Amino acid sequence: MTRYEYGGDEFIFVELAEAMSLETNFKAMAITKALREKKVSGILDICPSNASYMIRFNPDLIHPDDLISKLKELEQDVTLENFEITARAVDVPILFEDPWTHEALMRFRDRHQDPTSTDIEYVAHTNGFQSKEDLIKSITDAPYLVSMIGFVPGLPWCYQMVPNEKQIEAPKYVRPRTYTPERAFGFGGSFAVIYPVQGAGGYQLFGTAAAPIFEKEQRLHDFKESMTFPRQGDVFRYRSISMEEYEDIRKQVENGEFRYLTKDITFKPKDVLENPNAFSESVIRRLYA
Amino acid sequence: MIKVINPGLQTTIQDYGRIGFYEVGMPPSGAMDKYSYRASNLLVGNDENAAVLEITYMGPVLEFQQDVTVAIAGGEIPPKINDQYVPMWETLEVKAGDVLSFDFVKQGARVYLAVAGGIEVPLIMESRSTYTLCGIGGFEGRPLQAEDHLKIGNANQSKIAIGTRISDELIPVFSKTNEIRVVVGLCSYRLTEESKKRFFSIDWTVTTEANRVGYRFKGERLNFVEREQPFGAGSNPSNVVDLGYPIGSIQVPDGVEPIALLNDAVTGGGYATICTIISTDLDKMAQIKTNEKVRFVAVDINEALEARKLYKDKINQMKKQVLGQIGGINHG
Incomplete structure (x- = not known):
């Protein structure tokens, strides 16, 4: 049952479901896209999230209850039947078990569920994998939907496009770390994330992304239009790389030449929901074709 | 210069x-x-x-x-x-x-x-x-x-x-003791009825963590309704599937020490938010210091909008006072 809630006098928060699912996320995307197209006056921000969405508005221009009525109508009208998403498939190189996140996670063992193992060993174990290599294989085998952006500028919450029984789940730290290195690749709940900048964080740390997802100087090609790279609806394929490739990418980033490997894609959520495996395979084929 | x-x-x-x-x-x-x-x-x-x-x-x-x-x-x-x-x-x-x-x-x-x-x-x-x-x-x-x-x-x-x-x-x-008005909502369904009552009946003390990102308060532990955590939320009872945080929203990670998110805060995350400071009282919040006391007061949306109107009236009066002296200026 959808909950419509006031967030003070300037926000409406709409929780479509308490649990995460691809279907709920697609629905949030469809509703917020339709709302954007309506260009309702008084709306300042439309923030689609994982299983919910949030609107910031100016109540001097639109009464919150009128806005809620509009949102309820939209919820009735919007279906996933013909909804299409145009986005990018992106190759995202990750150095798993890198020295920098390792150093960070070892510093905060006292805040972790299992102080005697590393984050990746712990999550491999709790998800029933034989080894951490199996966990890495599972993460890199199928792509992820960028289901929400936020926390800090550009952080992508990514939800794997696999059947429910194949989803990986991880608890967050017992108490959040006060330090997470820039570009750390983390996992919490059912989400993979990349931390855009150094800061606090509570997700399990598995590795480091070689390329930035936030670049305030906007030097790199992928950041010319925006300081933040990820967009909701993008499909990220996390690829495990060696230290050699990592260092090579870092050089390309430093001399301003790095560009993400991307392909434009259009897909129907309906097709993804009907056969996530087939969709994942087709994205990976297209990305590396 | x-x-x-x-x-x-x-x-x-x-x-x-x-x-x-x-x-x-x-x-x-x-x-x-x-x-x-x-x-x-x-x-x-x-x-x-x-x-x-x-x-x-x-x-x-x-x-x-x-x-x-x-x-x-x-x-x-x-x-x-x-x-x-x-x-x-x-x-x-x-x-x-x-x-x-x-x-x-x-x-x-x-x-x-x-x-x-x-x-x-x-x-x-x-x-x-x-x-x-x-x-x-x-x-x-x-x-x-x-x-x-x-x-x-x-x-x-x-x-x-x-x-x-x-x-x-x-x-x-x-003042050193303050009432801050909030609209209850968001994921307030996660708190027990008892904890919701307690939230509004004690004086919270502002901790040293009080800056542009947010204010953290000391008081007493709050409890969440027991449930099997929904898929994707994480295991702590204060966790929800990561969602957007309104400016001024208050969350209680692990039930310990509520945090009010302010101008430079994170825009979303995985903790249940329970209420939101009304826009007019964010100004007041910004003037509160470490060790000062805050009592949260629940108001409904109409009271929040009424407070907003009074606030705008004051700003208009201020404009009249200042700009009136130069013979009526163009904006209102």
């Missing part, structure tokens, strides 16, 4: 805020006490979004290198020009060579210094506000440092006579 001799504890350049980028995770930043911010800009005839200095707890020492009109409004951090006390909430004149400094904070936490023309720094995503976490906006994305030189812009619309004052009844009074 204004030369920074001593930056104070944390002095940043702020305007009305970076509005409209919440979707990519960009918080608004901007002046935390908008009422005082507006007053300072009004008193120097600036447009409503001009950049000012937000001064926290301990004021800076600034040397003016040109003649300019200034105004100081907000928490009581008494200003001095060339070591002589000068009034707050009033249009002041400074001359090239004058030094502005501040005495110890008496009431409140933040004070705003506006100069006619506004502080000139590049617009980043339509705003001059400093967001230190990502190092963007303001002066090189950081709080001021000694030896910084600030340029004065041309964001002024009208000339205000020296000595123009905001009348006393429009000047807020800051």
Whole structure:
């Protein structure tokens, strides 16, 4: 049952479901896209999230209850039947078990569920994998939907496009770390994330992304239009790389030449929901074709 | 130009805020006490979004290198020009060579210094506000440092006579015990009924973690309704599937120490939010210091909108007082 809630006098928060699912996320995307197209006056921000969405508005221009009525109508009208998403498939190189996140996670063992193992060993174990290599294989085998952006500028919450029984789940730290290195690749709940900048964080740390997802100087090609790279609806394929490739990418980033490997894609959520495996395979084929 | 001799504890350049980028995770930043911010800009005839200095707890020492009109409004951090006390909430004149400094904070936490023309720094995503976490906006994305030189812009619309004052009844009074009004909602269904009651019946103490990102409070542990955690939320009962956080929303990670998220806060995350500070009371929140007390008061949406209306009326009165003196100015 959808909950419509006031967030003070300037926000409406709409929780479509308490649990995460691809279907709920697609629905949030469809509703917020339709709302954007309506260009309702008084709306300042439309923030689609994982299983919910949030609107910031100016109540001097639109009464919150009128806005809620509009949102309820939209919820009735919007279906996933013909909804299409145009986005990018992106190759995202990750150095798993890198020295920098390792150093960070070892510093905060006292805040972790299992102080005697590393984050990746712990999550491999709790998800029933034989080894951490199996966990890495599972993460890199199928792509992820960028289901929400936020926390800090550009952080992508990514939800794997696999059947429910194949989803990986991880608890967050017992108490959040006060330090997470820039570009750390983390996992919490059912989400993979990349931390855009150094800061606090509570997700399990598995590795480091070689390329930035936030670049305030906007030097790199992928950041010319925006300081933040990820967009909701993008499909990220996390690829495990060696230290050699990592260092090579870092050089390309430093001399301003790095560009993400991307392909434009259009897909129907309906097709993804009907056969996530087939969709994942087709994205990976297209990305590396 | 204004030369920074001593930056104070944390002095940043702020305007009305970076509005409209919440979707990519960009918080608004901007002046935390908008009422005082507006007053300072009004008193120097600036447009409503001009950049000012937000001064926290301990004021800076600034040397003016040109003649300019200034105004100081907000928490009581008494200003001095060339070591002589000068009034707050009033249009002041400074001359090239004058030094502005501040005495110890008496009431409140933040004070705003506006100069006619506004502080000139590049617009980043339509705003001059400093967001230190990502190092963007303001002066090189950081709080001021000694030896910084600030340029004065041309964001002024009208000339205000020296000595123009905001009348006393429009000047807020800051206190060490505060009522902050909130609208209950968001994921408040996660708290037990007992904990919801307790949240509103105790005095919360502001901890040392009280800054532009948010305020953390000490009081007592709150409890969540027991449930099997929904898929994707994480295992702690205070966890939800990561969602958007309204500005002013309050969350209670693990049931310990509520956190109110403010101008530079994270825009989303995985903790259940239980209520939101109403927009008018965010100004009040910004003037509260570590160890001061806060009592949260639940209001409904209509009361929140009514408070908003009264607030706007006050701002309009303030405008009339200041701009009325120059014979009716164009904006309302």
